[in-house]
Amino acid sequence: MAESRIRVSRLAQSIPPSETLATSAKVRVLQSKGVPVIDLTVGEPHLDPPQVLRDKAKEAVDLGLTRYKHAPVNGSLELRTRIARKFREENGIDYSPEEVTIGNGAKGVLDNAFTALLDPGDEVLIISPYWVTTPQQVRLAGGTPVFVPTDRDFMPTVEGVEAKITSKTKVLSLNSPNNPTGTKYREKLLRGFADLAITHDLVVVDDGIYEYISFDGQKHVSIASLGDEIRARTISVNGHSKSHSIPGWRDGYAGGPENAINVMNNVQSQRSGGPSAITQYVALAAFDVPFDSERLESFRVRRDLMVREAEDLGTLSLPKPPEGAFYGFLEMSEALMDKLRKRADASKYGSVSEIAAGVLLDEAHVAVMPGKPFGSDRHIRVSNALKDPDDIPKAFAKIRDAF
Numbered sequence: 001m002a003e004s005r006i007r008v009s010r011l012a013q014s015i016p017p018s019e020t021l022a023t024s025a026k027v028r029v030l031q032s033k034g035v036p037v038i039d040l041t042v043g044e045p046h047l048d049p050p051q052v053l054r055d056k057a058k059e060a061v062d063l064g065l066t067r068y069k070h071a072p073v074n075g076s077l078e079l080r081t082r083i084a085r086k087f088r089e090e091n092g093i094d095y096s097p098e099e100v101t102i103g104n105g106a107k108g109v110l111d112n113a114f115t116a117l118l119d120p121g122d123e124v125l126i127i128s129p130y131w132v133t134t135p136q137q138v139r140l141a142g143g144t145p146v147f148v149p150t151d152r153d154f155m156p157t158v159e160g161v162e163a164k165i166t167s168k169t170k171v172l173s174l175n176s177p178n179n180p181t182g183t184k185y186r187e188k189l190l191r192g193f194a195d196l197a198i199t200h201d202l203v204v205v206d207d208g209i210y211e212y213i214s215f216d217g218q219k220h221v222s223i224a225s226l227g228d229e230i231r232a233r234t235i236s237v238n239g240h241s242k243s244h245s246i247p248g249w250r251d252g253y254a255g256g257p258e259n260a261i262n263v264m265n266n267v268q269s270q271r272s273g274g275p276s277a278i279t280q281y282v283a284l285a286a287f288d289v290p291f292d293s294e295r296l297e298s299f300r301v302r303r304d305l306m307v308r309e310a311e312d313l314g315t316l317s318l319p320k321p322p323e324g325a326f327y328g329f330l331e332m333s334e335a336l337m338d339k340l341r342k343r344a345d346a347s348k349y350g351s352v353s354e355i356a357a358g359v360l361l362d363e364a365h366v367a368v369m370p371g372k373p374f375g376s377d378r379h380i381r382v383s384n385a386l387k388d389p390d391d392i393p394k395a396f397a398k399i400r401d402a403f
Helices: 010-014 019-032 051-062 077-091 105-117 133-140 158-162 187-199 258-270 277-286 293-310 334-341 352-364 391-402
Strands: 100-104 123-127 144-148 169-175 203-207 234-239 251-255 327-332 379-383
Touching: 010 133, 019 352, 051 277, 077 100, 077 251, 077 277, 100 105, 100 258, 105 133, 105 169, 105 203, 105 234, 105 251, 105 258, 123 133, 133 144, 133 169, 158 187, 169 187, 187 203, 234 258, 251 258, 251 277, 293 327, 293 391, 327 334, 327 352, 334 352, 352 379, 352 391
Parallel strands: 123 144, 123 169, 169 203, 203 234
Antiparallel strands: 100 251, 234 251, 327 379
């Protein structure tokens, strides 16, 4: 076979594949060979989609919603109107349908936002630990990610964010509840961030995809709800993928000032086009399927199991119970990290969190995510959103034995 003559761009070459998707692919290969891997990497809910949404997807096909005209690039007016109502009634943000866009999942919406906002060299403040994709989306849009450290409980401070602001800073990226830590940002902290954004003329990209999966009893606060000035400089991102168990259906949306939303729509029109008509039809129905206490309780049971099991790991610890989402960001002890670095095969894996994840997968048949791509090489991320909650203590027993 002839050697490739294609020269790919230096920027594209610098972007690694999604670590979560790459690890999931390794797990599937092992499972196809009969290896009994317990997978703690998956960033999707354990629940099946509600039956009414499955029925709506079939109904969309039967109704013949298969043409371009059924999937306008910015989303149908009916769906955008319903999303505007959701923002108004649940989040206290008054958006018009023209200030709403529908995208190919929250991931696609975020990508559209960064592309619409950033010029080469613009800096984006990203609170660490962070979702693995955020820095890469910023880089692909020509921006520069700047990471803001947090304390041992993964909580940022207003002072910590302000210390990272320069003349090049344009965007503050927020994600609460947070992936990978489960940390929630309270209203007082968000008001501090809002004041910073107004003072320093920043745009806020606010990712609230885990809004409903919250265990602290406190209502989710969207930063755009805290006054007209911060609303005018915020893009609020959300979707049904986590709350309604339809991650593969690519349902995401955002609200924001109309000029920014229009540019995001233009970007989407030239890249991916709008989400499928079937997804839009299902998304409209999803607003009438509340995220009820029974569904939340199923997440809480798994969170509590993970917290209990983490108390007995010894060389790994969970600094505090996650307040939302369905992850645990486990901290490795200095002794464990030293032990892992001294392994004869350490170089085969890479950094210390990658060694930890590699050893667990190869030897204990438990799949976890290394913390390095999330911003901390002293942690590993585990998901507790498993179909069978009994797999959580089984997996933690294997981790305990391995380390």
